[in-house]
Amino acid sequence: MVKSAVLGYPRIGVGRSMKKIIESYWAGNASAEQLQETAKSVRKERWETIKNAGVDIIPSGEFTLYDQLLDHSYNFGVIPERYASQQLNGLDTYFAMGRGRQDKAKGVDVVACEMGKYFDSNYHVVKVPHAPNTEFKLNQNQQLAEYEEAKALGIITRPVIFGPITYLSLVAKSREAPADFEPLSLLDKLLPVYKELLSQLKGAGVEHVQIDEPILVLDKAEAWGSEYKKVYEALAPVAPKITITSSYGRVGKSIEYLKSLPIYALHLDLDREPKQLDEVLAALKSTDINIELGLVSGRNIWKTDLKAAKALAEKAVSELSSERVNVSTSSSLLHTPISVKVEKKLTSEQLSWLSFAEEKCEEVAALAQALNGKESSLFEQNTKDIAARREFERSSDSAVRDRVASISEEMLSRKSPFATRREAQKKHLNLPKFPTTTIGSFPQTKEIRQARAKFTKGEITKEEYEKAMEAEIQNAVDFQTKVGLDLFVHGEPERNDMVQYFGEQLNGFIFTQLGWVQSYGSRYVRPPIVVSDVSRPSPMTVRWSAYAQSLTDKPMKGMLTGPVTILNWSFPRADVSKEVQSKQLALALRDEVVDLANAGIKAIQVDEPAIREGLPLRKADWDNYLTWAVDSFRLSTSGVGDDTQVHSHFCYSDFGDIFPSIQRLDADVISIEASKADLKLLDVFKSYGYSNEIGPGVYDIHSPRVPGEQEIKDRLEAMAKVLPADNLIVNPDCGLKTRGWKETEESLSNLVAAARWARSSLVTA
Ligand code: MET
Ligand SMILES: [Zn+2]
The missing domain is CATH 3.20.20.210 (TIM Barrel)
Incomplete structure (x- = not known):
């Protein structure tokens, strides 16, 4: 049986509820309890939405009040002295790391940790500085806590965590650290914390974890075979079964070492890089590593062509068998707005093109069902909508197309040097x-x-x-x-806004009313859509x-x-x-x-x-x-x-x-x-x-x-x-x-x- 999985979901809450409560907590207008209450209800709302969409494998542990990478540092006890010395409670220390803190009356003035763009997206992670003397200890096991929280609601989840190599590749290096210091050199010190965290999950009966390793899609990871081997040989014996994800690109040559890791499954981003499938299937065929096909885009807002996705998945099924194949999103859905259903101003034709987080969950579920021999009504509707969209695409503006086709060398240069x-x-x-x-x-x-x-x-x-x-x-x-x-x-x-202003005056764009996407912390943007x-x-x-x-x-x-x-x-x-x-x-x-x-x-x-x-x-x-x-x-x-x-x-x-x-x-x-x-x-x-x-x-x-x-x-x-x-x-x-x-x-x-x-x-x- 092919199962469906979702790698992660927006954390902003329906109606931007997280933004509202977090900002009012910062302003002193809401208590920490109220903040946690809202966070808890947003987590519930997310799990239920994904479950009701018919998804089999539901993520937990990737929710955050500010940023997921910051959560890891905080949970691993990496709290630089300038924050630790402020005598703030845990939550305020965490926020101080994310956004800095100024309280003139109390003499508090600390700047935030630096932020960096997350891969090629407009999402920003908070990069806590690490140095040779950085120590790790498991401050709290967020993955376990969220797993238990969902379980109490009757929902079994797959906890999500960054892999240690991706974690160390994304964090910052402290200004005081020697010039040649690389956080990756802390790997041996960090591993025990991962072992502890994962064995706690296993002890609690967690069957399956998702370890995010998007760093695998960068060139530099191709040289990290021995590091990957070391990490997963250490973690596999104590952990629930492990699926490694590789969002945002292709795994390239890294497949040569990935195929010998002691893991349950490898996820591929087939939205960005569908061509890598053949090579990876050939590499995995003779191993017992399963494959999770990231076919529903976590990066765009378009309806998935389910028929085409199904055809790609069938190739994997025929190579490996349906027991060894799952389908999923290409990445977390955090880069997409929550739901198309709340958009009131778009035409029904425009709405039929779009799929946001909630709809993408439905798509993954429908795809798995279809692969298991049951094409749902959603699948049928999808086939019609995609056909209509293709028809619309054919009605291109020939004047514009002709003009692009006739761009000359001359048009690319000013008249004189x-x-x-x-x-x-x-x-x-x-x-x-x-x-x-x-x-x-x-x-x-x-x-x-x-x-x-x-x-x-x-x-x-x-x-x-x-x-x-x-x-x-x-x-x-x-x-x-x-x-x-x-x-x-x-x-x-x-x-x-410097983009929206132009989009609104150009032909070819549409705008959502509520299509908010997290950029960082409580800052959300509403990108225009080129149609x-x-x-x-x-x-x-x-x-x-x-x-x-x-x-x-x-x-x-x-x-x-x-x-x-x-x-x-x-x-x-x-x-x-x-x-x-x-x-x-x-x-x-x-x-x-x-x-x-x-x-x-x-x-x-x-x-x-x-x-x-x-x-x-x-x-x-x-x-x-x-x-x-x-x-x-x-x-x-x-x-x-x-x-x-x-x-x-x-x-x-x-x-x-x-x-x-x-x-x-x-x-x-x-x-x-x-x-x-x-x-x-x-x-x-x-x-x-x-x-x-x-x-x-x-x-x-x-x-x-x-x-x-x-x-x-x-x-x-x-x-x-x-x-x-x-x-x-x-x-x-x-x-x-x-x-x-x-x-x-x-x-x-x-x-x-x-x-x-x-x-x-x-x-x-
Ligand atoms: C993010 S760049 C902003 C440039 C724009 N012209 C401005 O001054 O706001
Ligand atoms: Zn600027």
């Missing part, structure tokens, strides 16, 4: 050396958000709303005049930028979100490649860039903060991605004359390893987040160089702290040592929308003063 453009831009913009500018947004005040809410609810007219936004723009222009900046921005008051060919029915930003320019003689910088970032922060469609979708977006933006230039906008910034996060997990796949990503950006920005200054902006990631691709974008000016990484990027600039103009952020906008004038001067001086001073521009490291006006004024005044000092004191060509 940078040196020539630079001269033209100097005349056109007339900026001083060390020009000062900002990244685009100014404080999104309560008034702005209220005006938008009123407009959305129909309480004010479009004209009233636009008047209010114009007043904000006037205010931003006055502010910049007063502070003395050189290259102005309009401030982006009219934008709800069909993308085009721009009319200009999107020109009226705002032109209005802003009409208020001042200083040059106004137009502000757009780039094609790669729009795509990476949306749910892409599954029927055409991301490359094609990105180029469709690029063409739409290209028209916008040209329209802005024609409206008298002399500098145009196309933001690409998400270009790094879309980078494939395997190095062999990098080139392909970087080629189309860079081409898309160039396509969107190359339609204008030499005298238009094209800017781009990067943040949220470590750009070191793709810096050569950033150079290939050939933007006239880039700004890049650098202040948080302690100017680590300076080394990157030193080794790669950068030929165009560049503004490494001179201060961190992620905190209300005001940087001193001297501190900014020091940074400029440090930059001028590794980059030609003549190429430097002066800007904060990201947009200011989360800041208040007061600190913004103080910070930018210091920035302007530092730039003026640089003009007379730093050597320029």
Whole structure:
């Protein structure tokens, strides 16, 4: 019998109940008991949903109040001194590690542990620092506690835990640790804790555990055969039967050692990498390792093509037998919204395309049933819905398709090389050396958000709303005049979000009302969905930028979100490649860039903060991605004359390893987040160089702290040592929308003063 399994489920609760209770606990408006009560009821709601969907193997132990990786560190007793010494109770210590804690009256001021993107998703894990002297002890057995909690409800679960190698690969290394220290060297110290945890599970009658080892899909894991052997030979004798999961990519050459591990089953991500099935089946055939086929995507929001999934599974069944095959999700469902059923504004056709967490559980169950010879009504309906979707896909926008097909080499390059453009831009913009500018947004005040809410609810007219936004723009222009900046921005008051704002004005996108997905902690996002060919029915930003320019003689910088970032922060469609979708977006933006230039906008910034996060997990796949990503950006920005200054902006990631691709974008000016990484990027600039103009952020906008004038001067001086001073521009490291006006004024005044000092004191060509 083929069984169905789900690897993990969203933790945010129906109606975002976890966000509400956690934030009110933080604000002191709910007690720890109330928080735990809600958490318990959300766990119950999740288990019951999965069970009622007909799933056989239900996960437990992967619920979290903040982040699952943080839970592991906390449960293993890894609590760095700066948190342990605060004398907080357990829950507050845990939250302090996740988000920092400030309590001026009590003299408490600790920063959070660093966060990092989880594989190539927009989910962030909390990376607790480890050092050679880190000790582990089993603080609490969350997997056992949740197993017992579910059992008391009559639900038998499969506890989930990160494997020790994945755990140690994801955590941070302490700043105090020697440079050559790798957390993986702590493996021997960590293993006893895993043994204890797993033997407790076995003692409690747990039959089967799921050990998540997504690190297996990275190139570096191919060299870890002896580590994997050591770990699983130590754990298997004391543990319940073990299924290892390998979400987000392919196991590649690691199958050579995986096939000899003493495990019950190996899970594969067949959503991302269906082609790996044959090779893995061949490797496992002569072993007694079973296979769990991750056929229902944990990463997208599309209905699974169950017929196609069934065909793939049948191949495995015929190779191995139905006793040795289970079907499951490709990863935890944490990357998907909870349920399609609550969406009230989508058409029934649109709804028939979609499948969120709850529906994906139903799909896995229906798939197992079908493989066991019983095609349910859901399976039949699915076949019809998929056929209808295929039909819809055929109704493509031929004008858009033709335009993508006829993209020429010429369209990917500006007319002249940078040196020539630079001269033209100097005349056109007339900026001083060390020009000062900002990244685009100014404080999104309560008034702005209220005006938008009123407009959305129909309480004010479009004209009233636009008047209010114009007043904000006037205010931003006055502010910049007063502070003395050189290259102005309009401030982006009219934008709800840098991706959604464009998605709403483009053809080809739809939006959910409640499709929230956890980004980190209690922060959830609602990504737009690309459903069909993308085009721009009319200009999107020109009226705002032109209005802003009409208020001042200083040059106004137009502000757009780039094609790669729009795509990476949306749910892409599954029927055409991301490359094609990105180029469709690029063409739409290209028209916008040209329209802005024609409206008298002399500098145009196309933001690409998400270009790094879309980078494939395997190095062999990098080139392909970087080629189309860079081409898309160039396509969107190359339609204008030499005298238009094209800017781009990067943040949220470590750009070191793709810096050569950033150079290939050939933007006239880039700004890049650098202040948080302690100017680590300076080394990157030193080794790669950068030929165009560049503004490494001179201060961190992620905190209300005001940087001193001297501190900014020091940074400029440090930059001028590794980059030609003549190429430097002066800007904060990201947009200011989360800041208040007061600190913004103080910070930018210091920035302007530092730039003026640089003009007379730093050597320029
Ligand atoms: C995450 S990057 C943000 C860039 C955008 N232009 C802003 O200033 O907010
Ligand atoms: Zn940014």
